[in-house]
Amino acid sequence: MSTADTTPLWLPDSDLVGSDLADDDRAFARRIRAFAEAKLAPHARAIDEQRAFRRAMVDELAAEGILGGPLPTAAGGAGWSPLRLAIAHEELGAVCGNARGFCAVQTGLVTQCLFKNGDDAQRARWLGPLMRGAAIGCFGLTEPEAGSDVASLQTRAERHRDGGWVLRGQKHWITNGGVADVMLLFATVDPALGGKGITAFLVELPAAGVTRTPMPGVELGHRGSDHAVITIDGLRVGDDAVVGPIGKGFGIALNGLAAGRLSVAAGAVGIHRAALAAAVAFTTGRQQFGQPLAKFQMVQERLADMLTELCASRALVHRCARRRADGSETHADVAMAKLYATEAAARATEQAVMLHGARGYSSEFPVERLWRDIQALRIYEGTSMIQRTILARMLADG
Ligand SMILES: Cc1cc2nc3c(=O)[nH]c(=O)nc-3n(C[C@H](O)[C@H](O)[C@H](O)COP(=O)(O)OP(=O)(O)OC[C@H]3O[C@@H](n4cnc5c(N)ncnc54)[C@H](O)[C@@H]3O)c2cc1C
Known part of the structure; x- marks a missing residue:
């Protein structure tokens, strides 16, 4: 029987189902995944249980180029496209909600807001240290x-x-x-x-x-x-x-949050994917009534729904990223991506806990942590209700 330390957090070779990534973006995903597996996964459970902020994680994220990822190369960043940002946050989110949350604030809210709105002196003072992980x-x-x-x-x-x-x-x-x-x-x-x-x-x-x-x-x-x-x-x-x-700070805050919602939505896709992978690993391994749980139709129904919603979430997130890249994104695009991806991931994590039976109720397996972590993504950077108000206002205003 798998434990939390060995349960795969990704679906072998089918994990990119529903995405139509180009080869270089796919290679990028594998690079970030390898980093997350090597540096973040070994600590994900311990820092949750110990309630400990791991300062070394900041240096590791910086060394991998993740903290400067979304900034243009001219500003010392890696010049990631919005799609690469979404890919990276899916990979981080699948492994460690704390690391992904850290990046969302450090890069999504602080560094990018400063890059877009700061003056030369403010940028010169802070952008480098924030991207190098020398400043939080x-x-x-x-x-x-x-x-x-x-x-x-x-x-x-x-x-x-x-x-x-x-x-x-x-x-x-x-x-x-x-x-x-x-x-x-x-x-x-x-x-x-x-x-x-x-x-x-x-x-x-x-x-x-x-x-x-x-x-x-x-x-x-x-x-x-x-x-x-x-x-x-x-x-x-x-x-x-x-x-x-x-x-003009209200606009700076709202635009920062709207931009940051893409990383939250992508992080939710990662949590969703990890929940599905854990549920597949568990239900194909555990036997009851003389056969693996995954052979029962009611279990299959849940796995199939989780997969379908995962692909729908990722499609909305990648659509938003591509529209951001070509300049056609609206606040509705990112509101839909965040609303759908976080709510679908919440449903998926709940099913994953249920499918693990009593084991899902224990920190020995990762699904209870995924279930707990996803709740915050439904709340911060605008709750699901606030995303709905944005969408409803857009419908009413035409
Ligand atoms: C883990 C975590 C990290 C966070 N990090 C940060 C951070 O770094 N910086 C920061 O500034 N904040 C941060 N926050 C705060 C977060 O942004 C707020 O919690 C969030 O905006 C909601 O505000 P609130 O908690 O006061 O809820 P409230 O606004 O009081 O909402 C309570 C409930 O009422 C609903 N509601 C409110 N208004 C409406 C409406 N008009 N229509 C329908 N329903 C409505 C909400 O959806 C919610 O269900 C963080 C929160 C969490 C949980």
Whole structure:
């Protein structure tokens, strides 16, 4: 009987069913998979059980070129196409939700937002260290009273009489928050302006006036990630900390999140694939009533549905990536990809737990971790309900 350490997290040779990758993209997928298998898989279970952020993982991701992957080569990145980004995040997601989540924040939200919106000095100071893994970034948007309704955030940025800004407020659920060297922080210069008052600031950490504490409670999944409450009380920053124009931070945040949703959707495809692979391995090995579980039609029905939804998810994710590459992507494309891929993966992980019987209920096998990890992908970077509101608004507005 397989255990979590030996259960395959991919489907031999049929794992790319439903994708129509060119040979070089397929080779790229195999390279990232080999990296994930060698460097991430040996720690995926332990960091979850120990609730430990593994700093060495950052160096390994950087050494493989993953942290600079999506940035143009002129900026020191690897110039990945959006499709390659999706491929990489599927491979990382299949093996370690913590590593994929780290990359989504470090590269998807912080590095890319900074590349698109930062000035020359901000880019020169931070892009290199972020891509080399010498610095860790975090994205400080969510507040205790402002989650889905981002425009209602209350963290204040006030002009100081001697110049620069004074910041006050609280952020929570900030991935990498406790270990970050730099935070992209969203604050309002005037709450009465709603979204039009929101401004982005770049804050080097640690800093006087910033207190970081772990999130209270124990997370359901992503337990090898760092999630922090960040309290800001009288933090002084200069005018050179402002990213983009004053009052344009809402657009920077929303565009960053919309771009980042592709990695979340791709990560969900990876989790889905791993759940299916584990379910196939288990049900073909375990015998009950004199035959392998996979010979029973009710089990076959579940495996067939998981495979079909996996291919549909991946097709939506790759379609979105290709539209991003040719400039025709809309917010609806990525909303559909994230909504469908995360919800389908949630269904798949639930079936995988069920198909393992009592073994699915134990951390000895990987499926309970996959089930726990996928829940967060349905919540962050816009919940499934918020994706539906984006799509419904698009339908109503024509
Ligand atoms: C593991 C993890 C990592 C995270 N990392 C970060 C990070 O790095 N940086 C950061 O800034 N944030 C981060 N977050 C926070 C995340 O972005 C928010 O949790 C998310 O936006 C939802 O906000 P909320 O939790 O306040 O829920 P709420 O907005 O209070 O929503 C609660 C429920 O109400 C529903 N709801 C809300 N509005 C509507 C509506 N208009 N229509 C229908 N239903 C609605 C939601 O779908 C949800 O089901 C992280 C969260 C998690 C779980």
